[in-house]
Amino acid sequence: MDWAEKEIFQLTSVYPAEADTLYHSFPLLRPTHGRMSQEFVYHAHCRELLDRVVKGTDTRPGTAAEVCCLCGEVSAVTPMRSAAIGLYARMWIAAFPDIPVFGDRHFHHEALYGSTIDDLEADARHRLAVAHRTVGAIDCTGRHHGETVHCKYAGT
Known part of the structure; x- marks a missing residue:
């Protein structure tokens, strides 16, 4: 969780207007391969997915890190x-x-x-696509990490 949060935080500093969307993208960041227990592999996987979120592109296809895991196995x-x-x-x-x-x-x-x-x-x-790896509809309670925030998805 800490590694995923770190990637979200880093990308939020680059794209502050997307902070709410990035925060709610956390569920996308599930590891899909055992090698993602290695921090650098998991970070790369998260970075690519979060970059897709910011760009509004499809988050379902395999990431470069996932392809590397596959190639390593082969x-x-x-x-x-x-x-x-x-x-x-x-x-x-x-x-x-x-x-x-x-x-x-x-x-x-x-x-x-x-x-x-x-x-x-x-x-x-x-x-390597993950069919359910999409942001989908976001319903926010107006709290992030237990703190009250002005989230653009609050009350939607």
Whole structure:
């Protein structure tokens, strides 16, 4: 919970006009994979979902962190083809830009297999989609964390 709250707080400071929506987006931030017990993985997952909330885009498709979790599982049991490694690299860079793992090799995968990687990404995000991961209607009591607030959703 603390990690999710930290991400909400950080994004609220960047988008103060969206503070109420971000606060009520907390239910979206459920971990979906065991590797999300690692803080950096879970933070990346939350950041992407909250960014989608702010932008008003679909929160159901898999996140880059979720795709990385999938690629990690696959790579542990079978060799991955070049396009799949390119997908892993693309998603890793999107989710964890401050943790370089692939170096410049991802440029070669993108140059050779970019359109295949696009297709793999779309498919993976679709397959990892969480149907109920939507903000939906917000009904606020006018209290956040036990404090009375002027929430734009209060009394709706």
